[in-house]
Amino acid sequence: MIKTEIIEALVPLKDPALIAMLAHFAEIHHYKKGEHIYDVGDMQKKIYILWSGILRCYFIDEFQTDITDCFMTEKGLIANTPEVFQSKGETPSVVGVEVLADAMVCEIPVKRIILMMQQYSEMVGLYIYCLHQSLEFQNEINNKRLYLPGSKCYEWFCEKWPEVDRIASNHQIATFLGIRSESLSRLRHQKRKIRLGG
Template identity: 65%
Template sequence: MDRGRDVMTTVEAINACIPLNNPELTGQLGSLSEIVHYKKGDCIYDIGDIQKKVYVLIEGMLRCYFIDESQTEMTDSFMTEKGMVANSVEIFVGKETPSVVGVEVLNETTVLEIPVQAVFDLMQQYPRMAKLYVRCLHQALEFQNEINIKRLYLPGNKRYEWFCKKWPEVDQIASNQQIASFLGIRSESLSRLRHQKRKHQ
């Protein structure tokens, strides 16, 4: 993790990822935020942590994971889209609740980090900030809903096809176990699917 100086300013990052169309609000938010670089294998937050910041993806690749009843690490989702909020639902309820998931960095990744309390304080002052909060909730629900529908109703090979279209860059980097646990298929089955895909490329 690197908190050094950055060519991009926090205000530029906000305009690029979460445009607020309010220079005063953007300036205030920018003054409270920082741009942080993470390396492959870094953990942005772990299971059981209290999420004190809102993490907005600028560029890179993230994996959200949880531990199942057999104490096996399972992949919940991947994130690659600029502007995605890489926080779990606990951050949106307004309470300091331990996270049930963790977020791992899959390659060099840059994140805009905003203190959670600053977000809630600015929501009291700016209606635009409250609208952004609602938009983030909606985005998170849509994202999870898409994932759940694909995993529930598609057969294994079609799940992998959808995954490759949605996250082609992740397919090049993530491990077999990480992808298989996300898709809900056996690691051996995924290996065959990946082999078949490479043969036809």
């Protein structure tokens, strides 16, 4: 698949000239499981748009513990924090992105995007669309984590990301759900027993 087709599939733009321009500056990268697209403290100099695979966003708390912020499996999700546009990719990131399953990611330089936003109104509309997408994604996650009890929250997690439940570690899922690893182990064990009819 050529870059233009990937951009057309990932980015809701109507102007073929803008799609061609983005495709010209875009790069398609393949990441292996365990690699980091960027780490805490790195500069987010590119916009990272997921094409395939599984990503985990995380931050480091005051105890230097790795805490999962979210998982990404849906094609078209942007693996950047919103301030990347305000800082033009020149502020150290407070989050990192790890590859949980081999991923293909479309990458476009932040400065190119900002320049195009200054020149083309449709690009500003794209920026608003991306912010809205990110806000909806985080709202869904935060509403479930804040208002559901641990067992129900884990049920929601398994429905939303069954493929993540199969490959992520107890620590990665437990820190995302805000429950203890021991509690998650019990929930996962109960789920396996039900699946096996035991």
